[in-house]
Amino acid sequence: MQIEPELVASLPALDYGVSGTVMHRSCAIVGNSGTLLGGKQGEEIDRHDAVLRINYAPVKGWEVDVGSxxxxxxxxxxxxRRILKTNVKMRDSTLLFFEVGSPTNRKQMFVPLVKKFPDRKIHFLHPGFVVRGLDLWFDLKSEVEARRHTKYHDKPMSGLFAVLFMTQVCTSVDLYGFEAYTKKRANSPYHYFDKVQGVTSVHSFDLAIDVFRLLNDAFPITIK
Incomplete structure (x- = not known):
């Protein structure tokens, strides 16, 4: 696969976790579930050495529950695309994207992003890493389906690849806001930061939780 020069120039000097070294001891991944509201886990989240957030979710106004x-x-x-097309207030973080295997994504979104934010750290997961992550997802999906005698949607959440990335660079990973969403759960919104209606026809959220629990057999992952 031929990568555009602009993206090659954005590569870090060393690969993450090179030579088996661990970059962070304790890590938190903060999902976007409305069940985070009222949990007051913000201080606990911020005590981790590194915190990863998904899909550029806002934190201002929700620091008590999700940290800062x-x-x-x-x-x-x-x-x-939203970051590229709108005036999103950027924060001091490393941007990570995983859908770089598509030439269309690279040319229409990622190259323009690198050009728009030349001073920002914008990194991409290797397509081979993503493919192996998908293989693992389908293997574990089959295991869960056989055990529960049911079928789930094929498409994994972005959070799967976030979890797999963090297991490579962290000694331990705590997951916040990853509760399985169902439309029957009327007491909590889909996201903690808006009132958008949840969709269950694309992802199988309960499957994802089972997959993360299975991953815990090989990695120190805790669902908070």
Whole structure:
């Protein structure tokens, strides 16, 4: 695969976790679930050495529940487009994107992003890492389906790749705001920061939780 020069120039000097070294001891990944509201876990989240947030979720006004520290912002292509096309207030974090295998994504979103923010750290997961992550997802999905005698949607959440990335660079990973969403859960909104209606026809949230629990057999992952 031929990568555009602009993206090659944005590569870090060394790969993350090079030579098996761990970059961070304790890490938190903060999801966007409305169940975070009222939990008052902000201080606990901020005590981690590194904090990753998903899809550039806002924190101002919700610091008590979700914290304020952000080391990494992990985003899918839809939110990459939002960052590119709108005046999103940027924070001091490393931007991470994973859907770089598509030439269209690279040319229409990621190259323009690198040009728009030349002074920002914008990094990309290797396509091979993403493919292996997908293989792992489908293997674990089959295991869960066999155990529960049911079928789930195929598409993994962005959070899967965020979790896999952090397991490579952290000694331990705590997950916040990853509760399985169902439309019957009327007491909590879909996101903690807006009133958007939740969708369950694309992702299988309960499957994702089971997958993260299975990953805990190999990695120190805790669902808070």
């Amino acid at each position: 520290k952000t080391t990494y912002d992990f985003s899918n292509r839809e939110n990459a």
